[in-house]
Amino acid sequence: MALHATSLLPSAFSIHKEGKLNASLKETGLFGVSFSDNLKADLNSPVIRSKREFNQRKLPVGAIRAQTAVTTPAINRATPEGKKTLRKGSVVITGASSGLGLATAKALAETGKWHVIMACRDFLKAERAAKSAGIAKENYTIMHLDLASLDSVRQFVDNFRRSGRPLDVLVCNAAVYQPTAKEPTFSAEGFEISVGTNHLGHYLLSRLLLDDLKQSDYPSKRLIIVGSITGNTNTLAGNVPPKANLGDLRGLAGGLNGLNSSSMIDGGDFDGAKAYKDSKVCNMLTMQEFHRRYHEETGITFASLYPGCIATTGLFREHIPLFRLLFPPFQKFITKGFVSEEDSGKRLAQVVSDPSLTKSGVYWSWNKDLASFENQLSQEASDVEKARKVWEMSEKLVGLA
Ligand code: LMG
Ligand code: NDP
Ligand code: PMR
Numbered sequence: 071m072a073l074h075a076t077s078l079l080p081s082a083f084s085i086h087k088e089g090k091l092n093a094s095l096k097e098t099g100l101f102g103v104s105f106s107d108n109l110k111a112d113l114n115s116p117v118i119r120s121k122r123e124f125n126q127r128k129l130p131v132g133a134i135r136a137q138t139a140v141t142t143p144a145i146n147r148a149t150p151e152g153k154k155t156l157r158k159g160s161v162v163i164t165g166a167s168s169g170l171g172l173a174t175a176k177a178l179a180e181t182g183k184w185h186v187i188m189a190c191r192d193f194l195k196a197e198r199a200a201k202s203a204g205i206a207k208e209n210y211t212i213m214h215l216d217l218a219s220l221d222s223v224r225q226f227v228d229n230f231r232r233s234g235r236p237l238d239v240l241v242c243n244a245a246v247y248q249p250t251a252k253e254p255t256f257s258a259e260g261f262e263i264s265v266g267t268n269h270l271g272h273y274l275l276s277r278l279l280l281d282d283l284k285q286s287d288y289p290s291k292r293l294i295i296v297g298s299i300t301g302n303t304n305t306l307a308g309n310v311p312p313k314a315n316l317g318d319l320r321g322l323a324g325g326l327n328g329l330n331s332s333s334m335i336d337g338g339d340f341d342g343a344k345a346y347k348d349s350k351v352c353n354m355l356t357m358q359e360f361h362r363r364y365h366e367e368t369g370i371t372f373a374s375l376y377p378g379c380i381a382t383t384g385l386f387r388e389h390i391p392l393f394r395l396l397f398p399p400f401q402k403f404i405t406k407g408f409v410s411e412e413d414s415g416k417r418l419a420q421v422v423s424d425p426s427l428t429k430s431g432v433y434w435s436w437n438k439d440l441a442s443f444e445n446q447l448s449q450e451a452s453d454v455e456k457a458r459k460v461w462e463m464s465e466k467l468v469g470l471a
Contacts (some may be wrong), residue, residue, distance in 0.1 A: 122339070137272040144238075146288040146392070159288055160235045162187040164215060165244025165271065167196040169383030170296065173415025174241065178422060179209035183210055187235065189215035189226060189244075211235075217244055217271025219258035220468055228279045238288035239422050240279050240294040242272040242353070247385050248342035249393075254333035261467065262326040263335040264342065268349035272470040273356060280360075284368050290428055294421050295357045297433060299407075301350030302448040307379075314347035314448075316456060322463050352464075354433060354447055355457040361380055361431035362454075373427070375434040376445065377417045378409030406438075417442070 085137025145154050163179060165171040166188035180183040187208055190196035213229055216222040245268045246309070248255070257266030275368045276293055283291050302308040303315075316322070324331020333340045335348045354374050361372040381398040389397075401408035408415070420442060421427055421434055427442065435445035450456065465471040 071107065092225060095461040129467065134375050140142040142291060144204065144236075147267075155360070156183070156289070157427070158182075159238045160185045160187065160286075161185070161241060162189050162219065162242055163241040164189045164231065164275070166190055167192060167199045168426060169385060169411055170377055170380055170414050171241075171338070172199050172419060173411045174243070174418040174422070175210060175415075176203045176205050177202070177412075177419035179205045181419075181423070182208060182209070182355075184209070185235070186210045187230065187233075188212045189240065191216040191218075191222075191244075215275075217267045217275070218246075220271070220274055221258065222270055223274045224278070227275070227282075230279075231282065236286045237279055237282035238286045238290075239292045239294065240276060240283060241422060242261075242276060242293075243418070243419065244268070244272075244386065245296070245346070245349070247388065249348045249386075251340075251342040251388070254328050254340045254342075254345075256327065259467075260325065260327040260329075262328065262340070262345055264345040265326055265335060265349045267320075267357070268346070269352035270464060270468055272353065273464045274470070276334040276356070276360070277465075277468070277470055280368075280370075282363065283370055290371065290425070291369065292371040292373065292422060292428075293299075293357075293360060294372075294418070295353045295374045297354040297357070297376055297451075298347075298350040299376045299379075299435075301354060302376075302451055304446065304448040307405075308347075308448060312341050312344035312347070314344065314351045316348055316351055316450060316460070319456070319459055319463060322460065322467075325467060337458045351448075351451050352460055354451045355453070355460050357433075358431055358447075358452065359457040359461045362457075365430040371428050371430045373421055373430065373432050375418065375421050377414040378436060379407040380404070380411055380414045381408055383411060409436075 077195060099369055124315055144157055146157065150439040161184055163171050163175055163186060167190040168184065173331055175186040175188055179186050186209060188196050188200065190212060191214070193214055200212065201211055211233070214222070215226040246264055248264060255263045257263055257271070259266070272295065277294070283293060299305050299307045300310070301314045303313055308314065315336055317338070319335060320337040321332035321333045326333050326335070327338070335346060357372050357428045364370060365372060379401045381401040386394050386397060398408065401461060427434065429444070430446045433443050433447050436442055462471070
C-alpha cells in the first residue's frame with residue numbers, strides 16, 4: 071500500500087496539494103522532533119541483434135577494460151545435484167566512482183551475485199575508488215562514460231555491447247550539483263550542465279540500453295533512476311528555496327542553451343540549485359513514462375528512489391565550505407534525514423536486487439524503521455502530461471526523434 075509522504079510528517083506540518091506548506095513551529099524537527107527524511111532503445115539502427123551476435127563480435131581496440139564474457143543463460147543446471155542456479159547478474163551503474171554509486175557497487179559486488187559495470191567519466195578515479203572500497207577484481211569492470219556528452223553516451227553503449235555482457239539492471243545514478251554557480255555551464259551539445267548530465271545524458275543512455283535490457287533473460291530486469299526528496303514539493307525539504315518547477319517547459323523546448331533559449335527548463339533566470347532539483351523531477355518523470363510505455367510489453371521494472379540525505383558525498387563539492395561543514399550535523403541531529411554512504415548503498419542495492427522490490431512505477435523511500443515503502447511523488451513529479459512532454463522534448467534534444 072502506498073504511504074503518503076505527508077502522512078509521515080509531524081502533525082504540526084501539513085502540505086497542501088498545490089505545494090503550499092503550513093508549518094507551526096511546535097513539534098518541528100528544528101526544535102527537537104525528528105523530520106525523518108522519509109517523512110516526510112531505441113537503437114541507432116532498428117535492427118535487433120541477438121546476444122549470440124554480440125558474443126561473436128571482436129573486442130574493439132578502444133573498449134576500456136571491457137572484458138570478454140560468454141553470456142550464459144540466466145538459469146542453468148550447473149550443480150551436480152542438478153539444482154537450478156542463477157548466473158551472476160550484470161548491472162551498469164553510472165557515476166560509480168564515488169558516493170552512492172560506489173557504495174552500491176560495493177554492496178552488490180560483496181554478495182557475489184553481481185558483476186558491476188562502473189560507468190564513469192574518470193577512469194583512474196574509478197579504479198582507485200573500487201580498489202580502496204575493496205571491491206574484488208572479478209566483480210567489476212570500469213567503462214568510460216561521460217554523460218555530459220551524447221557522443222560519449224553512444225560510444226559507451228557500443229563498447230558495452232561489444233563486451234558481450236548481458237544487461238540485467240541499469241542504474242542511472244550519476245549527477246552534478248552547482249549550488250554556487252552564478253552563470254550556467256554547458257554540456258558538449260550545449261545543454262545547461264545539470265539537466266544535460268543528470269537528465270538528458272541518462273535519458274539517451276536508458277533509451278538506447280532499453281533494447282539490451284529487453285534481451286536479457288535474467289528473471290528480474292530493472293531500470294532504476296535516482297530521484298530525490300528535494301525535487302518533491304510535497305515535502306519540507308522540497309520547499310526549501312529555490313523550489314523545483316518545470317513550468318511550461320519552454321526552456322527545455324528551446325534546448326537549454328542560454329542563447330536563443332533560457333538555460334532553465336521553465337525559461338527563467340539561471341539558478342544552479344533549481345536546475346539540479348528540476349533535473350531530479352525529470353528523472354522521476356522519466357521513470358514513470360518508461361513504466362507507462364514499456365512495463366507491460368517488456369516486464370522490466372522501472373523504479374526511482376530517494377536514498378536518504380547522504381550529506382557527506384561529493385555532490386556538495388561545489389558548495390561553500392561552511393555548508394559542507396554544517397550540513398552533515400544538521401541532517402544528522404536536526405532533520406534526522408541523514409544516511410551514511412554505506413547504508414544508502416545498501417538501499418539502492420535493495421532496489422537493484424531485492425526480490426520484494428519488483429513493483430514497477432514506484433518511487434521508493436525508507437521510513438524511520440529503515441523499511442522501504444512506496445512514497446508519493448509531488449503533483450508535478452507525477453504529472454502524466456508533463457512526463458509525456460518531457461519525454462518527447464528530450465527525445466528531440468538527444469537526436470532520437
Ligand atoms: C539556497 O539557499 C542557496 O542559496 C542555493 O545556493 C542552494 O544551496 C539552495 O537548496 C539549495 O539553497 C537556501 C537557504 C535559503 O536556506 C538556507 O540554507 C538558510 C539556512 C538558515 C539556517 C537556519 C536554520 C536553523 C537551524 C540551525 C541549525 C544549524 C545548522 C545549520 C546548517 C545549515 C545547512 C543548511 O532559505 C531561505 O530562504 C530561508 C530558509 C527557510 C527555510 C524554508 C523551509 C521551508 C519550510 C518552512 C518550515 C519552517 C521551519 C522552521 C524554519 C526556521 C528556520 C529558518
Ligand atoms: P557524488 O558526487 O558522490 O557522485 C556522483 C557521481 O556522478 C560521481 O561518481 C561523478 O563522477 C558522477 N558524474 C558526475 N558527472 C558525470 C558525468 N558527466 N558523466 C559520468 N559521471 C558523472 O554524489 P552522490 O553519490 O550524492 O549522488 C549520487 C546520486 O544520488 C545522484 O543522482 C544524486 O542526485 C542522488 N541523491 C543524492 C543525495 C545526497 O544527499 N547526496 C540525496 C538524494 C539523491 P566523478 O567521481 O568523476 O566526479
Ligand atoms: Mg535540506 C526533513 C527535512 C530535510 C531533509 C530530509 C532534507 C534533505 N533537507 C531538509 C530540511 C532542510 N534543508 C531545511 C529545513 C533547510 C533550511 C535550513 C534545508 C536547507 C538545505 C540546503 C541549503 N537542504 C539542502 C540544501 C542543499 O544545498 C541541498 C540541496 O538542495 O541540494 C539540491 C539540500 C538537501 N536537503 C536534503 C537533501 C537530500 C539535500 C541534498 C540533495 C539532493 O536532493 O540530492
